[in-house]
Amino acid sequence: MCADRPSPAGDVTALARRAPWVRGGRLDRVVWPLLAAIGLLLVLAAVYTSHLIVERQDALQRVSRYNIAWLASQAVSELARLKERVAGHAMADGTVDREEVQLRLDILANRVGLLQGSGVADLAKSRPELGDVVASLDAVIEAAGPLVANLAGKSHRELLDLLSPLEPRLARLAAAANIQGGDRVAEDQRQLSRLHWIFSGILVALAACGLVLLALLLLHNRLLRRTHGELHTQNARFDAALNNMSQALCMVDAERRLIVCNRRYVELFTLPPSLAAPRTPVSDILHALAAKGHGVGELAHAIHEAQETLIRNNLPGAFVRERSDGGLSVSVSHRPMPDGGWVATYEDITERRRAEAQIAYMAHHDALSGLPNRILFRDRLEQELRRLESQGGWLAVLCLDLDNFKNVNDTLGHPAGDLLLQVVAQRLRGCVRDGEMVARLSGDEFAVLQPTPDQPLAAQALAERLVRALSAPYEIDGHRVVISASVGAALAPADGHDADDLLKKADVALYRAKADGRSCSRFFAPEMEAQLQARLAMEADLRDVLEKRQLELFYQPLFDLQEGRIRGFEALLRWRHPERGLVPPDQFIPVAETTGLIVPIGEWVLQQACADAAGWPSDLKVAVNLSPLQFTSPQLSTAVSNALVTTGLAANRLELEVTESVLLQDSGVVLALLHELRGMGLQIALDDFGTGYSSLSYLRSFPFDKLKIDQSFVRGLTGGAGGVAIVDAIVALASSLGMTTTAEGVETIEQLDQIRRAGCTMAQGYYLGRPRPAANVLADLKSTRCPILA
Numbered sequence: 042m043c044a045d046r047p048s049p050a051g052d053v054t055a056l057a058r059r060a061p062w063v064r065g066g067r068l069d070r071v072v073w074p075l076l077a078a079i080g081l082l083l084v085l086a087a088v089y090t091s092h093l094i095v096e097r098q099d100a101l102q103r104v105s106r107y108n109i110a111w112l113a114s115q116a117v118s119e120l121a122r123l124k125e126r127v128a129g130h131a132m133a134d135g136t137v138d139r140e141e142v143q144l145r146l147d148i149l150a151n152r153v154g155l156l157q158g159s160g161v162a163d164l165a166k167s168r169p170e171l172g173d174v175v176a177s178l179d180a181v182i183e184a185a186g187p188l189v190a191n192l193a194g195k196s197h198r199e200l201l202d203l204l205s206p207l208e209p210r211l212a213r214l215a216a217a218a219n220i221q222g223g224d225r226v227a228e229d230q231r232q233l234s235r236l237h238w239i240f241s242g243i244l245v246a247l248a249a250c251g252l253v254l255l256a257l258l259l260l261h262n263r264l265l266r267r268t269h270g271e272l273h274t275q276n277a278r279f280d281a282a283l284n285n286m287s288q289a290l291c292m293v294d295a296e297r298r299l300i301v302c303n304r305r306y307v308e309l310f311t312l313p314p315s316l317a318a319p320r321t322p323v324s325d326i327l328h329a330l331a332a333k334g335h336g337v338g339e340l341a342h343a344i345h346e347a348q349e350t351l352i353r354n355n356l357p358g359a360f361v362r363e364r365s366d367g368g369l370s371v372s373v374s375h376r377p378m379p380d381g382g383w384v385a386t387y388e389d390i391t392e393r394r395r396a397e398a399q400i401a402y403m404a405h406h407d408a409l410s411g412l413p414n415r416i417l418f419r420d421r422l423e424q425e426l427r428r429l430e431s432q433g434g435w436l437a438v439l440c441l442d443l444d445n446f447k448n449v450n451d452t453l454g455h456p457a458g459d460l461l462l463q464v465v466a467q468r469l470r471g472c473v474r475d476g477e478m479v480a481r482l483s484g485d486e487f488a489v490l491q492p493t494p495d496q497p498l499a500a501q502a503l504a505e506r507l508v509r510a511l512s513a514p515y516e517i518d519g520h521r522v523v524i525s526a527s528v529g530a531a532l533a534p535a536d537g538h539d540a541d542d543l544l545k546k547a548d549v550a551l552y553r554a555k556a557d558g559r560s561c562s563r564f565f566a567p568e569m570e571a572q573l574q575a576r577l578a579m580e581a582d583l584r585d586v587l588e589k590r591q592l593e594l595f596y597q598p599l600f601d602l603q604e605g606r607i608r609g610f611e612a613l614l615r616w617r618h619p620e621r622g623l624v625p626p627d628q629f630i631p632v633a634e635t636t637g638l639i640v641p642i643g644e645w646v647l648q649q650a651c652a653d654a655a656g657w658p659s660d661l662k663v664a665v666n667l668s669p670l671q672f673t674s675p676q677l678s679t680a681v682s683n684a685l686v687t688t689g690l691a692a693n694r695l696e697l698e699v700t701e702s703v704l705l706q707d708s709g710v711v712l713a714l715l716h717e718l719r720g721m722g723l724q725i726a727l728d729d730f731g732t733g734y735s736s737l738s739y740l741r742s743f744p745f746d747k748l749k750i751d752q753s754f755v756r757g758l759t760g761g762a763g764g765v766a767i768v769d770a771i772v773a774l775a776s777s778l779g780m781t782t783t784a785e786g787v788e789t790i791e792q793l794d795q796i797r798r799a800g801c802t803m804a805q806g807y808y809l810g811r812p813r814p815a816a817n818v819l820a821d822l823k824s825t826r827c828p829i830l831a
């Protein structure tokens with residue numbers, strides 16, 4: 042019964058569900074009570090009829106037995122004959138002899154005897170006045186006997202006198218009997234008439250029943266036809282459903298013979314069609330499958346074994362079995378049936394399993410590098426920590442981060458950044474040994490798990506290996522990229538037993554490595570946490586720094602080397618904290634940048650610097666530093682123009698200092714913003730020139746007004762000819778591009794001489810003037826004597 046024919050189980054189910062007429066339906070509810078009622082009626086009618094017949098038979102018997110009237114009239118006749126013979130005998134003419142009289146008396150006695158046996162006593166009961174008559178009959182006959190025996194002389198008279206009263210009595214008896222007989226006939230007629238009606242009624246009832254049964258038969262036929270039609274439809278649907286199931290289905294009876302299986306079953310187990318026929322023993326199917334050898338046969342056997350256990354225990358169950366080569370996985374759902382058979386579905390979940398495995402892999406691995414991700418790393422770490430707890434030993438967690446990776450993304454593009462990360466992953470794999478695990482936690486953040494007992498030496502060696510391996514130059518998309526990495530490590534059990542705690546501590550150590558100049562490794566130490574806490578505390582304090590008015594601007598003079606006078610001041614931010622004291626910008630600006638507070642703080646600096654400068658002589662400029670983070674704010678140009686408008690400072694008295702890293706960002710947007718700012722009439726200086734990656738290329742991308750030569754070059758001036766040559770070259774480059782130059786960090790007269798000789802336009806440094814509060818600017822202007830002129 043596979044594929045094209047529906048199963049009997051399907052028929053029955055469908056019939057029960059869709060044609061309630063047939064079983065437990067309306068037909069049952071109507072027909073059976075009706076038939077029972079008719080049957081009962083017929084039985085009652087038959088009982089009653091037989092009762093009437095018996096009764097009528099009794100009546101006939103009684104009629105025949107109780108023919109008292111005739112017997113009484115016979116007795117009257119016989120009495121008359123007796124009296125006539127007695128009279129004849131009395132005449133003594135010899136015509137009547139005594140024997141004849143005796144004969145008549147005997148006949149009369151006989152008639153009276155018959156009368157007595159005919160139930161005259163019963164008549165006498167209903168007519169008490171006749172009781173004497175019946176009683177006197179025997180007495181008269183008896184008394185007449187001796188008289189007839191001695192019939193002579195006056196005994197004739199005596200005999201006639203004895204007999205004469207009998208005549209009217211017998212006549213009354215006959216009349217009474219006659220009347221009773223008439224009553225009985227009338228009663229019989231009545232009963233017969235009733236019998237007639239009963240028979241007629243039964244006949245009509247039978248005819249009606251016949252009609253009802255005929256109607257029911259027709260109705261039944263109609264319902265049967267309808268049910269048959271529905272059954273057919275159901276069968277077709279069942280068939281379609283069965284054969285369009287994505288799952289294979291097999292139903293087996295209590296004798297382990299196939300009831301039904303669907304097309305998918307045949308396909309899944311590559312069954313020959315002959316074995317899919319109903320009543321095929323399951324053992325035959327298994328033998329046929331076993332003959333197929335490894336693969337399907339092996340799988341079918343494994344499935345059957347599992348089902349056998351369920352069948353033996355009459356239990357439902359679900360399980361998965363797969364071919365040993367992994368080529369086919371089948372999910373089985375087995376359910377016993379009440380009649381001892383079972384039904385099972387089989388689903389090919391090979392693809393699903395593969396997809397699940399793929400999903401599980403993806404959930405635990407990083408798509409870009411193929412390395413385990415944070416989830417898998419954490420799982421493994423927890424597992425190792427549990428092992429550590431039970432078996433002892435050590436392990437190290439190393440977190441590492443590429444230094445300035447963002448620059449690679451920003452300069453070479455994200456695809457190049459991705460390539461770099463892939464190469465980094467390869468190198469990391471090459472650094473770890475068996476049992477160690479390397480994972481990518483996020484972006485450019487990686488981690489290594491080293492469950493090795495000889496800690497911290499092993500971790501130290503690994504950290505150095507990692508820093509060294511990652512610092513070797515990369516060849517990415519035809520570009521040579523040099524990048525370093527910082528490593529932070531935490532050890533278990535020394536630094537903790539909890540996975541998250543260890544990861545956090547390794548992170549704290551990494552933070553410290555970065556703070557200590559990058560490209561190095563640090564092991565966690567408890568004080569690092571305190572430092573991190575300090576940073577977090579600083580973050581918290583910084584949040585309401587503006588509301589609390591704790592920021593101040595200091596100003597450092599900018600000397601014009603040709604004119605020998607102060608041409609302006611650079612605004613340098615300070616944080617006057619009630620407990621921390623005067624906090625330099627190096628300490629809090631990075632925190633403000635990571636928290637995004639740099640945007641409102643930067644706006645305040647702009648506003649305050651413009652306001653202060655507006656109070657200075659009109660030939661003095663003010664230089665304001667802008668953080669690269671401020672360029673990500675869409676409000677920057679509005680903030681600048683607001684500062685100028687609200688303070689009334691002429692735009693040409695404002696100079697904005699930006700670092701090269703500004704141009705590392707989305708350069709199109711940044712360049713547009715720089716042009717927009719310069720379009721307002723202010724000047725833009727490139728700060729810390731020479732410290733970045735490709736300073737020269739930035740000079741092509743935007744025509745800066747000024748280059749600020751980094752302090753390191755100025756310091757290098759006194760270190761030999763090389764330093765002088767660099768400064769000379771920068772000044773020449775700037776001049777050829779039409780830019781002015783400011784030498785930063787001039788601390789000595791020698792440095793001042795050198796930069797002046799090199800042709801620098803301006804100078805700034807402690808030698809010329811330290812940053813001082815705004816209130817000192819005007820006084821300093823008057824008191825400061827230009828050392829160049831001195």
Ligand SMILES: Nc1nc2c(ncn2[C@@H]2O[C@H](COP(=O)(O)O[C@H]3[C@@H](O)[C@H](n4cnc5c(=O)[nH]c(N)nc54)O[C@@H]3COP(=O)(O)O)[C@@H](O)[C@H]2O)c(=O)[nH]1
Nearest residue numbers: 613614625626627646666667668728786787788805806807
């Ligand atoms: N985004 C903003 N950055 C700002 C702001 N204010 C300051 N800064 C930046 O903070 C860095 C440190 O500044 P600061 O501690 O003020 O140091 C400045 C000078 O004091 C210092 N300087 C000047 N002359 C000398 C010297 O002769 N020797 C020496 N050792 N240091 C000297 O240099 C700093 C100024 O540098 P620069 O900006 O490159 O001109 C610093 O990077 C500031 O830019 C701010 O409001 N926003």
